[in-house]
Amino acid sequence: MTRRGRITVVGAGVVGLSTAHDLAHDGWEVTVVADVDTLDTVSAIAAALWFPHATEQSDTATHLLARSRVRLDALVDEPSSGVMLRSGTVIERRVDVDRTWMQMTPGTQDVPLAQLPDGAVAGVRASLPVIVTPVYLEWLRARATALGVNFENRRISDVSELSGTADVVVVAAGIRGGELLGDDDSVFPIRGQVVRLANPGLTDWVLDDENPGGITYVIPRVDDVIVGGTSNVNSWDTEVDPQTEAAILDRAEALVPALGGQPVLSHTVGLRPGRLTIRLEVLDSFDVPVVAAYGHGGAGVTLSWGTAERVVELARAISA
Numbered sequence: 001m002t003r004r005g006r007i008t009v010v011g012a013g014v015v016g017l018s019t020a021h022d023l024a025h026d027g028w029e030v031t032v033v034a035d036v037d038t039l040d041t042v043s044a045i046a047a048a049l050w051f052p053h054a055t056e057q058s059d060t061a062t063h064l065l066a067r068s069r070v071r072l073d074a075l076v077d078e079p080s081s082g083v084m085l086r087s088g089t090v091i092e093r094r095v096d097v098d099r100t101w102m103q104m105t106p107g108t109q110d111v112p113l114a115q116l117p118d119g120a121v122a123g124v125r126a127s128l129p130v131i132v133t134p135v136y137l138e139w140l141r142a143r144a145t146a147l148g149v150n151f152e153n154r155r156i157s158d159v160s161e162l163s164g165t166a167d168v169v170v171v172a173a174g175i176r177g178g179e180l181l182g183d184d185d186s187v188f189p190i191r192g193q194v195v196r197l198a199n200p201g202l203t204d205w206v207l208d209d210e211n212p213g214g215i216t217y218v219i220p221r222v223d224d225v226i227v228g229g230t231s232n233v234n235s236w237d238t239e240v241d242p243q244t245e246a247a248i249l250d251r252a253e254a255l256v257p258a259l260g261g262q263p264v265l266s267h268t269v270g271l272r273p274g275r276l277t278i279r280l281e282v283l284d285s286f287d288v289p290v291v292a293a294y295g296h297g298g299a300g301v302t303l304s305w306g307t308a309e310r311v312v313e314l315a316r317a318i319s320a
Contacts, residue, residue, distance in 0.1 A: 003027055003028075003029065004026065004027045004028045004315070004316070004319050005028060005029065005167035005168065005319055006028070006029045006031070006165065006166050006167045006168075007023055007028045007029065007030050007031075007166060007167060007168045007169070007170065007315060008030075008031045008032075008033055008162050008165065008166035008168075008169050008170070009023070009030060009031070009032045009033070009169075009170045009172055010032075010033050010034065010156055010159070010162075010169065010170065010171050010172060010173045010180060011032075011034055011171070011172035011173035011174060011176075011177075011294075012032050012034035012036065012037070012038045012041060012141075012151070013038070013041035013042065013043035013172070013174055013300065014041075014043035014046075014133075014136075014137065014140070014300050014301050014304045015043075015172045015174070015293060015294070015296060015300055015303075015304050015307055015308070016032060016034065016170075016172035016173070017032070017038065017137065017140045017141055017144055018140065018304040018305055018307065018308040019170055019172050019293060019307065019308040019311045019312075020032050020144045020149045021140060021143055021144040021147060021149070021308065022305075022308040022309060022311070022312050023170075023308075023311065023312055023315060024144060024147035024148055024149050025147055026312050026315075026316070028168075028315065029148070030144075030147075030148070030149045030150070031149070031150045031151070031152060031165075031166070032144070032149060032150070032151050032152070033152045033154060033156055033162070034151075034152075034153065034173075035153065035154060035155035035156075037153070038137050038138075038141055039134060039137060039138070041137075041174070042174060042175070042192075042270035042271055042272060042273075042300070043133060043137060043300055043301065044133050044134060044137055045133070045192070045194060045268050045269075045270035046131075046133050046270075046300065046301050047130075047133075047194070047217060047219040047226040047228065048130070048131040048133050048136075048219075048301040048302075049088075049128055049129070049130055049131070049205060049207070049217070049219055049302075050068065050069060050072055050128050050129040050130075050131070050301070050302050051090075051101060051128060051207065051299070051302060052065055052098065052100065052101055052299050052302060052303075053209065053297070053298040053299050053302070054190060054231060054272065054274065054297035054298035054299065055278065055296060055297040055298065055299040055302075055303065056276065056277050056278060056297075057098050057100070058277070060278065060280070061278060061303065062100050063306060064278070064303040064306030064307055064310065065100070065101065065104065065299075065302065065303060065306065066103075066104050066306070067305055067306035067309055068302060068303055068304055068305040068306040068307075069104045069105075069129070070305075071305035071306075072129040072131070072305065073085070073129065075129075076129065080135075080139055081135070081136060081139050082131060082132035082133070082134075082135030082136035082139055083129055083130070083131050083132075083136060084129070084130045084131075084132070084221075085127050085128070085129055085130075086127065086128065086129075086130045086203055086204065086205055086220070087125065087126070087127045087203070087204055087205075088125075088126065088127075088128065088204045088205030088206055088207070089111055089123055089124070089125055089126075089204070089205075089206050089207070090123065090124045090126065090207045091116060091117065091120050091123050091206065091207065091208040091209075091210075091211075091255075092120060092121055092122040092123060092124070092210070093119055093120055093121060093208075093210035093211070093212075094121065094210055095121055095122075097210075099124075102124065102126070105126050105127070105128065107126070107127060108124050108125065108126045109124070109125040109126075110122065110123070110124060110125075111123030111124065111125050117208070117254070117255065119212065128205075130205065130219060130220075130221065131301055132221045132222065133301070136301075156180065157180075158180065158182065159171060159180055159181065159286055159288065159290055160286060160287050160288070162288060163286070163287035163288040166288055167288070167289070167319070168288065168289050168290070168291065168315050168318055168319070169286075169288050169289070169290045169291070170290075170291045170293055170311055170315070171290060171291070171292050171293065171294060172293040172294060172307075172311075173294060174273040174294055174296075174300070175187060175189055175271050175272075175273040177273065177279065177292065177293075177294030177295065178275075178279075178294075181283065181290070181292060183283075183285070184279065184292075186275055186276065186295075187273055187274065187275050187294070187295060188233060188234050188274045188275070189233075189234060189235060189236050189271040189272070189273075189274065190231055190232065190233055190235075190271065190272040190273075190274040190297060190298060191230055191231075191232035191233075191235035191236075191237060191238075191269060191270075191271055191272075192228060192229050192230055192231065192232075192269065192270050192271070192272055192298065193228065193229060193230045193240060193241065193244050193245065193248065193267070193268070193269045194226055194227065194228040194229050194248075194267070194268055194269075194270075195226075195227045195228070195245055195248055195249060195252075195264055195266075195267045196224050196225070196226055196227075196264070196265045196266045196267065196268070197224060197225045197227055197259060197262040197263065197264060197265060198223070198224060198225070198262045198263045198265060199220055199221070199222070199223055199224050199225045199262075200258050200259070200262055201258075202218075202220035202225060202256065202258060202259075203220055204220065205217070205218060205219045205220060206218045206255050206256060208251075208255060211251055213247065213250075213251045214229075214230060214231075214247065214248070214251065215228065215229050215230065215231045216228070216229070216248070216251040216252060216255060217229060217252075218252050218255060218256050218259065224265055225259065225262070227248060227249065227252040227259065228248060229248060230244060230248070231298070233274065236271065237269070238269045238270075238271065239269065240267045240268070240269055245267055272296075272297055272298045272300070273294055273295060273296060273297065273300070274295070274297050275294070275295030275296075275297065277295065278294075278295045278296055278303070278307075279292040279293070279294055279295045280292065280293055280307060280310055280311070280314075281314070282314050282317070282318060289318045291311050291314045291315060291318075293307055293310075293311050
């Protein structure tokens with residue numbers, strides 16, 4: 001394998017790990033630098049379902065979405081990855097919702113209105129990848145390590161700190177992406193609160209993004225069910241709010257009555273890295289070439305592999 005040079009990835013969430021994995025596979029000497037452990041990132045809180053939630057609608061996003069779907073589908077038959085293909089329902093309450101994801105999802109079916117909650121205008125039945133994030137992130141980190149990726153636990157305040165030890169730097173630091181580069185104040189938090197319940201035997205997921213009471217989703221995994229949620233733009237509050245939790249559970253139980261009475265296993269708040277557009281580009285205004293890779297909103301897992309592939313292309317162009 002051709003050795004391409006030294007590259008440092010800032011960020012150990014799902015985008016950072018996926019990127020590190022693909023860069024190492026491409027022949028780079030990769031170091032991941034992060035001050036937060038992978039299982040403490042917002043990625044670990046994600047439900048997570050392959051679905052374009054709270055991200056831009058563009059040709060770029062569609063390409064990232066499609067490539068990530070291909071990569072996740074390839075992991076379904078690898079039990080240790082934590083990726084499963086599960087059926088479920090997308091509830092639509094507006095006629096102008098983005099259905100781009102359906103182009104990448106064979107076998108979708110319309111759901112009769114009589115089977116949908118009041119206020120729904122349509123519904124789609126589909127099989128999508130469900131990712132058990134604690135399992136998946138550990139698997140992904142192990143795969144990256146096996147490819148030679150090194151991990152350093154330290155806080156970076158400015159990418160210039162890495163100029164002497166890296167030929168290229170990738171900023172995949174989520175909510176801190178703009179701060180690290182110092183030239184982007186367009187990143188904003190999207191507060192997400194979720195509840196993890198014991199699983200009474202459910203396998204089907206439900207998405208109701210436009211629920212009048214607030215965004216609502218039920219994602220059964222194996223032994224648990226992730227129930228959400230919130231989408232509070234520009235809120236930095238990371239404390240669990242009991243009233244919000246009660247409202248989340250009420251909405252979820254209205255959609256899936258089997259959740260009633262299930263014990264709460266944990267509850268968590270995470271800050272999704274919002275931005276009007278995904279930042280995925282090369283910057284030459286620093287002492288070291290930088291690839292920006294952040295601003296994925298609520299679709300970090302969903303767009304991660306497509307992002308990783310694009311970063312590899314950009315890094316190759318830098319080193320050409």
